[in-house]
Amino acid sequence: MQILRRKLLEASRRLPFYFPSAPTAHYRGHAHAVATLAAVLRDQTAGSLAAAPWAAIQRRGAKMLGSEVKLGNVIQRRVLWITTYPIPLVNLQGRIYQVIKAQHSHQGRGGATIQVELRDVDTGNKITERFRTDEALERVFVEEKSFTYLYQEGDNVTLMEPETFEQLEVSKELFGKTAAYLKDEMKVTLQYFDGRPMSASVPPRVTCTVVEAQPHSKGITAQPQYKRVLLDNGLTVLVPPFVEAGEKIVVSTADDSYMTRA
Structure with a gap:
C-alpha cells in the first residue's frame, strides 16, 4: 500500500501546475489516470477489491511475512504500471512466482532479510529478490x-x-x-x-545407499569430523565418520543433508 501511495504521489507531481479553462486531451488523460489510481487505493483501503483492475484475476491466498517464506511457496507480486500516452491507463498486474531458493541473512544495522530466487510460473524466467523478514507478502495456494x-x-x-x-x-x-x-x-x-x-x-526424506566412502579411522578429536560419500543416485553428501560403503542412510531432500542410518 505504501508503494501504491508513493506511485500516486509521483504521478500527481507530473501534472501541469496550471489549470487551463479548456484542458488539453493530454492533461485530461493524465488527470484521469491519476484519478483512477486514487480510486483503486480508496477501494483497497475500504476493503473492497471489486473495482480494482486486478480483481478479475485475483487468486485465493493469504498474507504471510518474509520470515515465513520457504522453498516451494507460491507468492503473488504486483507490478504497478501508469501510462498516459496514447491512452490513460492504470494497471495493477499480479504475477505469480514460485520460491526455488530461500536464504535468511542479517545485514548489520539493516535488519534481518531473506534473499529468494523466484521462478515466474507463466514465463519460467527466474529473478532474485530480497525481502524484509517483517514484509507482508501474499501467498497463493495451489x-x-x-x-x-x-x-x-x-x-x-x-x-x-x-x-x-x-x-x-x-x-x-x-x-x-x-x-x-x-x-x-x-x-x-x-x-x-x-x-x-x-x-x-519428492518425499522430504529418502533412503539412499552409500556406494563409496573412505574407511573410518578411529581417533579422538575435539570436533566431530564429517566425510563426503557417494550415493547410488550420484550425489555426494557429508556424513559422520562411522558411515561405511554399502550402508543405507536417510537423506533430507531439501538440503541433501544426512539425517540418520536407515
Missing part, C-alpha cells in the same frame, strides 16, 4: 495431486495416477535438483496452478 513415479526418458518423467492408472508425462525440470532422488514406485506430488502442473516434489 492444488496438489499425488502420483507414482514410473520412469525417466530424456528430459521427461512419466508418472502414474494411483487410482485411475492413467499415465502423465511432465518435464524433469519441474522437480529441480530433487530429480536425482527419483526411484521406481516413489510417491511424488505435483503442484497445479490454473489447471496445469507448475512444480513437482
Whole structure:
C-alpha cells in the first residue's frame, strides 16, 4: 500500500501546475489516470477489491511475512504500471512466482532479510529478490495431486495416477535438483496452478545407499569430523565418520543433508 501511495504521489507531481479553462486531451488523460489510481487505493483501503483492475484475476491466498517464506511457496507480486500516452491507463498486474531458493541473512544495522530466487510460473524466467523478514507478502495456494513415479526418458518423467492408472508425462525440470532422488514406485506430488502442473516434489526424506566412502579411522578429536560419500543416485553428501560403503542412510531432500542410518 505504501508503494501504491508513493506511485500516486509521483504521478500527481507530473501534472501541469496550471489549470487551463479548456484542458488539453493530454492533461485530461493524465488527470484521469491519476484519478483512477486514487480510486483503486480508496477501494483497497475500504476493503473492497471489486473495482480494482486486478480483481478479475485475483487468486485465493493469504498474507504471510518474509520470515515465513520457504522453498516451494507460491507468492503473488504486483507490478504497478501508469501510462498516459496514447491512452490513460492504470494497471495493477499480479504475477505469480514460485520460491526455488530461500536464504535468511542479517545485514548489520539493516535488519534481518531473506534473499529468494523466484521462478515466474507463466514465463519460467527466474529473478532474485530480497525481502524484509517483517514484509507482508501474499501467498497463493495451489492444488496438489499425488502420483507414482514410473520412469525417466530424456528430459521427461512419466508418472502414474494411483487410482485411475492413467499415465502423465511432465518435464524433469519441474522437480529441480530433487530429480536425482527419483526411484521406481516413489510417491511424488505435483503442484497445479490454473489447471496445469507448475512444480513437482519428492518425499522430504529418502533412503539412499552409500556406494563409496573412505574407511573410518578411529581417533579422538575435539570436533566431530564429517566425510563426503557417494550415493547410488550420484550425489555426494557429508556424513559422520562411522558411515561405511554399502550402508543405507536417510537423506533430507531439501538440503541433501544426512539425517540418520536407515
